[in-house]
Amino acid sequence: MSPLTAKAIQSQKTVARILTATAHLFVNHGYHGTSIAAITKAIGLTKGALYAHFSSKEDLLLALIKQFEMEFLDQLIAEVEDVKGNALDKLHHYFNFAANFAEKNRELCLLATIISAEFSGAGHDRFDSEFRRIYFKYARFLRRIVEEGKLQGLIDPALDTHTAAYTIIAFHDGVLLQWQRSRDVLEGPVFVKTFRQLLFHGLGMKNGAQDA
Amino acid sequence: MSPLTAKAIQSQKTVARILTATAHLFVNHGYHGTSIAAITKAIGLTKGALYAHFSSKEDLLLALIKQFEMEFLDQLIAEVEDVKGNALDKLHHYFNFAANFAEKNRELCLLATIISAEFSGAGHDRFDSEFRRIYFKYARFLRRIVEEGKLQGLIDPALDTHTAAYTIIAFHDGVLLQWQRSRDVLEGPVFVKTFRQLLFHGLGMKNGAQDA
DNA sequence: TATTACATGCTGATCGTTTAGGATCTTTTT
DNA sequence: AAAAAGATCCTAAACGATCAGCATGTAATA
Known part of the structure; x- marks a missing residue:
């Protein structure tokens, strides 16, 4: 498939370096807060080199979104759907995977969350449709699990499946964001563990919480 | 206190118009994604006029953060701490207040969440310390409620109070963000309601959910 | 020789910010 | 009460810096 010439290998490595540096800068300074000059400076290359590999700044973000989709989301879905067990087992595996990924690859993990917030109402067609696609796939995956959990009598059927799926994503994104913001006052x-307990059992006592 | 001359009234109104437009643009396009020109264009004024009221773009954001703190956070704390009832009653009042505020003033409500994400690792001293202050005050408020709930036997004492407070904030921020992102596929x-149920009772059946 | 990876150096546009001055309202002086 | 002086809100035009992006050249590999 790919020609393994010395040039081609170097090219791949350069692309990877560019993407790593760009993810780091995008997550920490935002898309608009990151200049092409800052990216090239971070990896010791010039703009000409960058534009030999990517056609635009837009293209850089699209590549990172794709990377997020393939390395995080698709991998997550594949692994979790292979789990032998009930819906709660799958959710636990989901959190395990996410926590592991976030630890090893925090910046890529935060990319969708942070950058989609920055463009939340920008009307940027290309980015909008990508983020929409990603979150739709993400929600569909969780919807299936929630539905399964309901059938297994493990998840409260009073919950609206569709909304619950989006709320789980929301919780996860919120926790990621808070982790990025307040890492210094939180213990990983x-x-x-708190996230897990709150999502599975809520605030109340485990053995039959009373309502208000 | 304030002289109610025609000029002063006009000035106040202009400041308010600038802040409203700026909040809207900051939330939808990010801080760096919003230009001074875009702000002035949105309200039909010139840059000179804006710089007569605010000394810099930085100053604009700081003013909005202050506004968020006074109109949302301080108000929220004052109202909830006046509630006669247990910790869960207070939490319910918290969500009622937040939901009402978000409905009437969505953009100001989202400001801290979105912009603090954009600057999460920027090393911007002024913004960092402000966001840190805000979230610390927010967390301290929730810590008191969680602590109270534990003493009342309403909240699981196995939860770490400090971490639970930050997690509640994280959930709330995540839900706000998801609401901004996916308003078209969600019903308010x-x-x-789903947010409430998940936070209070978790995913499981209300009457004693089984663990995995 | 042909292709590929990168450097140099530049483009027009846009960035945040400043300046000079005009228009209108307020206060002081006559 | 009328006019002069001052304060205030705003416009228009420009500043230097930086933006994303590109044309061209060079050096190394194939």
């Missing part, structure tokens, strides 16, 4: 493992 | 009331 405790945070993950 | 159902979303709020």
Whole structure:
């Protein structure tokens, strides 16, 4: 498939370096807050080199979104759907995967969350449709699990499946964002554990919480 | 206190118009994605006029953060701490207040969430310390409620109070963000209701959910 | 020799910010 | 009460810096 010439290998490596640096800058300074000059400076290349590999700044973000989709979302879905067990087992596996990925690849993991917030009402056709697609796929995946959990009597059937799926995503995104914001006042493992407990059991006592 | 001359009244109105337009643009396009020209164009004024009221773009954001703090956070804390009732009553009042505020003033409500994400790793001293202050005050408020709920036997004492407070904020921020992103595929009331149920009772059946 | 990876150096546009001055309202002086 | 002086809100035009992007050249590989 790919010619393994020395040039081609170097090209691949350069592309990877560009994407890593760009993800880092996009996540920490935003899309508009990151200049092409800042990216090239971060990896010790010139603009000419960057534009030999990517046709535009837009193209850079689209490549990162694709990377997020393939390395995080698609991988997540594939792994979780292979889990032998009930819906709650799958959700646990979901959080395990997400926590592991976030630890090793925090910036890519945060990319969709942060950048989609920046463009939330921008009317940028290309980005909008990509983010929409991603979150739709994400929600469909969770919808299936929630539906399954309801059938297994593990998830409250009073919950609207569609909305619950989006709310789980929202919780996850919120936790990621808070982790990025307040890493210095939070302990990772405790945070993950708290997140888990709140999502599965809520605030109340585990053995039959009373309502207000 | 304030002289109610015609000029002063006009000035106040202009400042308010600038802040409203700026909040709208910041939330939808990000801080760096919003130009001074875009702001002035949105309200039909010139740059000179804007710089007569605000000394810099930075100053604009700081003013909006202050506005968020006073109109949302301080108001929220004052109202909820006046509630006669247990911790869960207070949390319900918290969500009622937040939902009402978000409905009437969505953009100001989203400001802290979105812009703090954009600057999450920027090392911008002024903004960082402001956001840190805001979220600390927010968390302290929720910590008190969680602590109270534990003493009242309404909230699981196994939860770490500090972390639970930050997680509640994270959930709320995540839901706000998702609401901004996917308003077209979500129904407001159902979303709020689902958020409430998940936070209070989790995914499981209300009458004693089983663990995995 | 042909192709590929990158450097150099530049483009017009746009960025945040400043300046000079006009128009209108307020205060002071006559 | 009328006019002069001052304060205030705003416009128009421009500033230097930086933006994304591109044309052209060079050096190394194939």
